[in-house]
Amino acid sequence: MTAESHISVRNVEVHFKLGSSLFGTSPVVRALDDVSLDIPKGCFFGLVGESGSGKTTLGRAILKAVHITEGHVQYDDGEVRYDIAEIEKAELKDYRRRAQLIFQDPYAALSPRMTVRDIIAEPLEVMGITKTREETDARVREIAAKCRLNLEHLRRFPHAFSGGQRQRISIARALVCEPKFIVADESVAALDVSIQADILNLLQSLRTEMNITFLFISHDLSVVAHTCDHVAVMYLGRLVETAPTRTLFSTPHHPYTRALLSAIPSLDPDDRGKAQKLQGEIPSPANPPSGCRFHTRCPFAQAKCKTDAPEWRQVGDEHFVSCHYAEELLDSDPPVN
Ligand SMILES: Nc1ncnc2c1ncn2[C@@H]1O[C@H](COP(=O)(O)OP(=O)(O)O)[C@@H](O)[C@H]1O
Numbered sequence: 001m002t003a004e005s006h007i008s009v010r011n012v013e014v015h016f017k018l019g020s021s022l023f024g025t026s027p028v029v030r031a032l033d034d035v036s037l038d039i040p041k042g043c044f045f046g047l048v049g050e051s052g053s054g055k056t057t058l059g060r061a062i063l064k065a066v067h068i069t070e071g072h073v074q075y076d077d078g079e080v081r082y083d084i085a086e087i088e089k090a091e092l093k094d095y096r097r098r099a100q101l102i103f104q105d106p107y108a109a110l111s112p113r114m115t116v117r118d119i120i121a122e123p124l125e126v127m128g129i130t131k132t133r134e135e136t137d138a139r140v141r142e143i144a145a146k147c148r149l150n151l152e153h154l155r156r157f158p159h160a161f162s163g164g165q166r167q168r169i170s171i172a173r174a175l176v177c178e179p180k181f182i183v184a185d186e187s188v189a190a191l192d193v194s195i196q197a198d199i200l201n202l203l204q205s206l207r208t209e210m211n212i213t214f215l216f217i218s219h220d221l222s223v224v225a226h227t228c229d230h231v232a233v234m235y236l237g238r239l240v241e242t243a244p245t246r247t248l249f250s251t252p253h254h255p256y257t258r259a260l261l262s263a264i265p266s267l268d269p270d271d272r273g274k275a276q277k278l279q280g281e282i283p284s285p286a287n288p289p290s291g292c293r294f295h296t297r298c299p300f301a302q303a304k305c306k307t308d309a310p311e312w313r314q315v316g317d318e319h320f321v322s323c324h325y326a327e328e329l330l331d332s333d334p335p336v337n
Pocket residue numbers: 016017029030031049050051052053054055056057058285
């Protein structure tokens with residue numbers, strides 16, 4: 001693990017068994033297959049890929065919300081250091097306070113029968129962080145103000161609020177115990193575009209103000225462009241490319257990253273219509289393609305891609321990719337079919 005890593009994921013596998021079979025072994029979904037990455041302290045780290053690529057599973061593995069079949073996750077915030085796959089029960093309570101999740105759907109995540117004050121206060125009470133009601137109220141007011149919630153609204157119920165306000169309530173609840181690391185899983189996906197920017201700005205200012213490291217998960221590369229310092233791209237349970245955001249957008253090396261980027265609607269009229277649509281559906285991780293997993297959809301695939309899995313290679317400063325032909329393809333357009 002590098003000196004400044006907050007989260008260090010090493011060769012992590014998460015397998016889900018699908019049902020049980022009387023004959024032979026039951027099928028296994030390899031939701032994460034040999035995933036390694038480092039999230040530096042204070043980073044706003046983006047994780048992108050189509051639905052089903054394993055993003056949520058990676059976030060949940062780091063939060064110890066799914067069983068890690070193999071590999072290690074190291075957590076180090078400067079105060080404590082944990083090996084998450086092997087963490088003891090006694091340490092888990094402390095870890096739950098330090099590492100939190102902001103849910104995708106602010107409608108489903110908030111109990112309709114609790115006031116906003118009680119929703120935000122609950123983690124403080126469950127974790128025994130505050131001792132008196134006054135202390136709890138003070139902490140709730142403080143975090144509500146940081147999340148730019150109107151303090152008058154603390155007595156109301158969540159149904160009275162819009163999607164954006166509800167997401168602020170979810171964020172306040174996730175941050176009230178002063179976590180050091182947050183997984184924000186599709187946290188703006190359910191919101192109107194006009195509200196998305198507000199919530200992204202709020203997360204950015206909270207990151208600086210509270211010194212939090214973020215894993216920001218999104219299926220939408222355009223959201224990541226203006227928010228994240230660094231981006232990792234996943235396909236079918238594996239990482240295919242990671243780079244500082246600016247590098248990823250200016251010189252994407254992996255054909256999958258290029259396809260995702262070209263699907264973003266362009267503001268430049270000359271570029272419109274050049275979108276390189278991804279062919280076909282994402283294959284099942286219970287039966288992934290041989291060799292390079294992207295070969296069934298890659299416009300550049302060669303014979304070798306069907307048999308040999310590409311290595312994870314460094315191609316630039318903090319820029320890694322897994323494609324046999326990444327450099328050679330840089331200047332080629334995909335064949336028109
Ligand atoms: N609890 C589970 N049981 C079985 N399969 C699962 C489970 N959770 C996720 N999966 C499967 O693992 C793969 C990755 O899912 P997920 O991590 O949710 O992807 P993403 O967040 O990128 O959409 C999918 O094929 C999904 O169906």
